[in-house]
Amino acid sequence: MSDPILTLDAIATDIAQYHILKGVGFQVPRGQVTMLLGRNGVGKTTTMRTIMGLLRNKSGQIRFDGQEIGALPASARARAGIGYVPEDMGIFTDLTVEENMHLAAVSGAPDQARLDWLFSVFPPLKTFWRTSAGNLSGGQKQMLSIARAMIEERRLYLIDEPTKGLAPAIVATMVGALRDLKRQGASILLVEQNFAVARALGDKVVVMDDGHVTWEGDMGELATDTGLQERLMGLSMEAG
Amino acid sequence: MMSAAPDHSPTFARLTLIDRLGRAAPYLLVPVLVVLGFLAIGAPTSWLTLTVSGLAMGMMIFIMASGLTLVFGLMDIINFGHGAFISLGAFVGVSVLFALPGWTDAASLPLNIAAILLAILAAMVLTGALSWVFERVIIRPVYGSHLKQILITVGALIVLEEAIHVIWGGEEIFLIRPSELRGAITFAGAALEKYRILAVVLGLAIFFALRVVLRRTKIGLIVRAGVENPDMVEALGYRLKLVFIGVFIAGSALAGLGGVMWALYEQVITAGMGENMMVLIFIVVIIGGLGSVEGAFVGALLVGLLQNYVAFLEPKLALISNIALMTAILLWRPEGMMRVAKGH
Numbered sequence: 001m002s003d004p005i006l007t008l009d010a011i012a013t014d015i016a017q018y019h020i021l022k023g024v025g026f027q028v029p030r031g032q033v034t035m036l037l038g039r040n041g042v043g044k045t046t047t048m049r050t051i052m053g054l055l056r057n058k059s060g061q062i063r064f065d066g067q068e069i070g071a072l073p074a075s076a077r078a079r080a081g082i083g084y085v086p087e088d089m090g091i092f093t094d095l096t097v098e099e100n101m102h103l104a105a106v107s108g109a110p111d112q113a114r115l116d117w118l119f120s121v122f123p124p125l126k127t128f129w130r131t132s133a134g135n136l137s138g139g140q141k142q143m144l145s146i147a148r149a150m151i152e153e154r155r156l157y158l159i160d161e162p163t164k165g166l167a168p169a170i171v172a173t174m175v176g177a178l179r180d181l182k183r184q185g186a187s188i189l190l191v192e193q194n195f196a197v198a199r200a201l202g203d204k205v206v207v208m209d210d211g212h213v214t215w216e217g218d219m220g221e222l223a224t225d226t227g228l229q230e231r232l233m234g235l236s237m238e239a240g
Numbered sequence: 241m242m243s244a245a246p247d248h249s250p251t252f253a254r255l256t257l258i259d260r261l262g263r264a265a266p267y268l269l270v271p272v273l274v275v276l277g278f279l280a281i282g283a284p285t286s287w288l289t290l291t292v293s294g295l296a297m298g299m300m301i302f303i304m305a306s307g308l309t310l311v312f313g314l315m316d317i318i319n320f321g322h323g324a325f326i327s328l329g330a331f332v333g334v335s336v337l338f339a340l341p342g343w344t345d346a347a348s349l350p351l352n353i354a355a356i357l358l359a360i361l362a363a364m365v366l367t368g369a370l371s372w373v374f375e376r377v378i379i380r381p382v383y384g385s386h387l388k389q390i391l392i393t394v395g396a397l398i399v400l401e402e403a404i405h406v407i408w409g410g411e412e413i414f415l416i417r418p419s420e421l422r423g424a425i426t427f428a429g430a431a432l433e434k435y436r437i438l439a440v441v442l443g444l445a446i447f448f449a450l451r452v453v454l455r456r457t458k459i460g461l462i463v464r465a466g467v468e469n470p471d472m473v474e475a476l477g478y479r480l481k482l483v484f485i486g487v488f489i490a491g492s493a494l495a496g497l498g499g500v501m502w503a504l505y506e507q508v509i510t511a512g513m514g515e516n517m518m519v520l521i522f523i524v525v526i527i528g529g530l531g532s533v534e535g536a537f538v539g540a541l542l543v544g545l546l547q548n549y550v551a552f553l554e555p556k557l558a559l560i561s562n563i564a565l566m567t568a569i570l571l572w573r574p575e576g577m578m579r580v581a582k583g584h
Contacts, residue, residue: 019241037243051472054471054475073479078474079477092468103473
């Protein structure tokens with residue numbers, strides 16, 4: 001395997017008095033989609049927020065492209081090339097779609113060719129360009145959230161449950177967009193509860209439970225072993 | 241090569257008339273209050289004088305409140321020390337005016353205005369610079385704790401007021417407006433004080449300048465987004481702390497500007513004048529909606545107009561009119577007239 005884009009080593013993170021991450025360690029290979037799976041409340045979102053720098057790890061190391069980033073603020077990690085789509089989408093509802101996109105283009109005005117590509121992937125963004133983001137539907141907000149992370153090329157995308165609560169047609173749009181991103185060689189760490197989506201996109205799987213990584217391996221191995229699925233997550237991917 | 245998604249149909253529901261009125265209601269309150277004032281006062285000349293006076297007062301309160309609402313909205317900081325910047329701005333500005341008697345006593349409007357602008361500039365520079373130190377020393381250690389913020393900023397307010405006593409003495413200082421801004425002009429039979437007209441013009445200019453910065457510039461986008469969801473702004477790559485310091489300095493400089501204007505309005509300054517204004521300023525910030533500059537603008541105009549109308553109609557009720565206004569607005573909209581969405 002080539003050198004990983006991201007390496008987590010024994011990460012421990014607390015939220016208030018609660019120990020959420022208790023020594024999380026895994027690698028995200030360059031140019032692949034790594035699925036972070038596990039039941040609700042096992043620490044997946046905390047892991048994403050810790051990588052992004054929105055939560056501080058009290059111990060352990062986070063290496064991004066070979067550089068230790070654990071002491072950097074979230075803004076510096078973003079500028080280093082990490083794009084983040086939070087679980088709650090993080091849309092600025094008082095801003096228009098256009099303003100949300102312009103804000104996400106940190107290095108200047110958005111590149112028109114990339115914008116055209118995003119319009120082709122997410123047509124509603126063009127339709128509602130001048131509309132307040134607070135007026136969009138849930139699916140449209142999720143499109144905006146992902147498009148915002150993709151408006152500039154990033155070296156790693158952290159995407160937290162992009163299909164949560166969405167209608168099947170919009171889930172298909174999301175999967176299509178992430179496939180496009182994958183085809184372009186992007187490295188993605190994706191939290192996903194929908195196993196069908198996970199299987200469609202994932203190259204590698206990291207399974208978490210109670211603040212630890214309990215399994216790390218290829219998606220092919222997990223997808224074909226229902227016993228392993230049930231043992232790791234209590235669910236069969238066949239159900240998805 | 242790229243997959244195209246289906247063109248998802250719009251999901252907008254048609255707004256009812258009540259919804260539309262609800263959204264526009266804060267903007268309609270000012271003209272409604274002006275009309276109600278007209279009906280209650282009866283005499284058009286008195287009404288016009290009181291309306292201009294109320295608008296001038298409202299504009300000055302808005303200038304002082306605008307920075308505070310952004311600081312509160314952006315970083316959740318309750319800063320009672322804001323009042324000290326108003327007082328300090330007034331003392332610095334008045335000192336500059338006293339140092340320029342040739343300009344302030346001259347029968348020349350341009351020279352008079354130039355003296356005021358110089359006084360405002362000095363007040364803004366000094367309060368802005370002091371606020372940078374204030375943020376680093378007083379505010380930074382108490383991020384995230386409202387109780388500590390209140391205690392330490394009230395303490396800082398007292399210290400700064402005492403510092404003003406030490407520098408300028410403990411007595412009230414009286415001043416006279418520059419010569420061409422004294423007295424009133426007569427319009428439609430009503431006497432309109434020249435300085436109040438200037439205050440309305442300056443207040444409007446600052447409001448529209450703030451709107452342009454907040455609506456048309458990248459820094460304005462960052463500030464508006466930061467009020468709603470600071471974590472996400474950081475995650476996009478912006479150092480919000482630097483933006484906050486900039487907003488804090490600008491807000492304190494505006495407080496200094498407001499202090500100079502209030503000094504010329506009242507024609508007397510004391511170290512406690514800013515502290516006394518804080519009640520009205522907090523009312524404006526709360527009824528406007530924390531973090532909303534437009535809300536603070538509408539709120540300040542309502543406070544200024546109501547105070548003037550009620551003081552004319554029933555002076556004893558003037559003391560409680562603004563508290564009653566705040567109560568009524570919070571019963572109607574508990575998060576203020578123009579609530580800023582919070583993303584976390």
